[in-house]
Amino acid sequence: MTEMVYGTAPVRAGEPILPRWWRTIDKWAVSAILLLFGVGLLLGLAASPPLAARNGLDPFYYVNRQMFFGGIAIAAMFIVSMMSPEMVRRAGVIGFFGAFLALALLPFFGTDFGKGAIRWFSFGFASVQPSEFLKPGFVILCAWLMAAGQDPNGPPGKTMSLLIAGTVVGMLAMQPDFGQAALILFAWGVMYFVAGAPMTLLLIVAGIVGFGGTVAYEGSEHFARRIDGFLTAEIDPRTQIGYATNAIQQGGFFGVGVGEGEVKWSLPDAHTDFIIAVAAEEYGLILVLCIIGLFCLITVRSLFRLTRERDMFTRLAGTGLACLFGVQAMINVGVAVRMLPAKGMTLPFVSYGGSSLIAGGIVVGALLAFTRTRPQGRIGDILTKGR
Numbered sequence: 520m521t522e523m524v525y526g527t528a529p530v531r532a533g534e535p536i537l538p539r540w541w542r543t544i545d546k547w548a549v550s551a552i553l554l555l556f557g558v559g560l561l562l563g564l565a566a567s568p569p570l571a572a573r574n575g576l577d578p579f580y581y582v583n584r585q586m587f588f589g590g591i592a593i594a595a596m597f598i599v600s601m602m603s604p605e606m607v608r609r610a611g612v613i614g615f616f617g618a619f620l621a622l623a624l625l626p627f628f629g630t631d632f633g634k635g636a637i638r639w640f641s642f643g644f645a646s647v648q649p650s651e652f653l654k655p656g657f658v659i660l661c662a663w664l665m666a667a668g669q670d671p672n673g674p675p676g677k678t679m680s681l682l683i684a685g686t687v688v689g690m691l692a693m694q695p696d697f698g699q700a701a702l703i704l705f706a707w708g709v710m711y712f713v714a715g716a717p718m719t720l721l722l723i724v725a726g727i728v729g730f731g732g733t734v735a736y737e738g739s740e741h742f743a744r745r746i747d748g749f750l751t752a753e754i755d756p757r758t759q760i761g762y763a764t765n766a767i768q769q770g771g772f773f774g775v776g777v778g779e780g781e782v783k784w785s786l787p788d789a790h791t792d793f794i795i796a797v798a799a800e801e802y803g804l805i806l807v808l809c810i811i812g813l814f815c816l817i818t819v820r821s822l823f824r825l826t827r828e829r830d831m832f833t834r835l836a837g838t839g840l841a842c843l844f845g846v847q848a849m850i851n852v853g854v855a856v857r858m859l860p861a862k863g864m865t866l867p868f869v870s871y872g873g874s875s876l877i878a879g880g881i882v883v884g885a886l887l888a889f890t891r892t893r894p895q896g897r898i899g900d901i902l903t904k905g906r
């Protein structure tokens with residue numbers, strides 16, 4: 520009866536953590552995430568051997584590393600998903616400040632790996648990209664501040680979150696990493712809107728972003744080159760976008776066949792930023808639509824479950840993480856099909872990359888923790904709270 524009225528599962532006294540977790544978790548979302556990881560391994564088998572050959576490594580070197588980091592990511596996802604929202608909040612805030620410190624140290628100790636943007640710490644055997652781990656912590660911290668700001672005598676949470684967002688976006692833009700900066704700003708804007716932000720302020724922020732984009736275009740050759748390449752009517756077939764576009768056209772509905780694709784031999788980022796081009800060429804539109812469908816399933820189901828959540832922090836943090844996850848996937852696919860300028864952004868759980876995989880596991884783990892069914896209390900208690 521309780522579930523029919525409140526749409527949640529009641530707490531059973533003395534119930535062990537694993538049965539309670541299994542009973543309250545979104546099983547459809549968990550299944551979709553595991554399927555995405557499986558698809559990533561499948562595409563890694565196709566896309567990474569050419570890169571390994573160019574670097575003189577074992578053909579399955581990158582696939583084995585993806586399995587290793589993916590195992591850590593899946594473990595992190597399950598561990599975080601078993602936490603309460605309060606535990607996720609504490610871990611997220613601590614994680615944010617740790618990642619923020621790492622981001623601040625990048626100009627002094629970071630490397631660009633020849634890509635023109637200092638985004639990584641290199642340790643020889645592995646590299647770490649702090650911005651990937653900053654994203655979930657940023658969303659959780661800003662959600663906490665916004666929720667606290669709505670309490671009587673609470674802090675100016677929305678203003679504080681805006682200052683944090685501006686600082687983080689500025690640091691990312693200096694790398695330069697405009698893709699991650701835009702993603703961070705989008706996640707903040709969604710949470711700010713859900714928290715009841717006035718449209719006037721959102722329009723002002725949008726205007727500032729537009730002005731910042733103009734300044735970046737005029738002052739950054741790297742940024743201007745990507746925008747010009749996107750806006751031009753002609754596609755240079757020797758660029759990554761040119762190779763990806765040709766591969767998608769060649770793939771058609773059913774693909775050219777497993778292992779028969781050519782784009783993986785031409786694209787340096789075929790295993791990361793342009794993994795969707797490999798999927799389109801070898802497996803066709805069918806697999807691409809399946810991948811998009813899995814991302815939509817996770818994002819939409821999470822947002823739907825959050826509509827029943829009455830705790831403000833949980834609702835804001837869950838919404839921010841769901842949109843962060845879904846929009847990152849949309850940007851990656853949009854770049855490959857030339858609907859968006861090149862961003863240098865991975866496809867969560869599908870692209871190769873240790874930082875991306877582990878940080879993605881933390882993101883979806885926190886999202887699963889926020890969307891677990893739990894007692895919400897009576898509506899009257901919520902309405903009278905704070906009086």
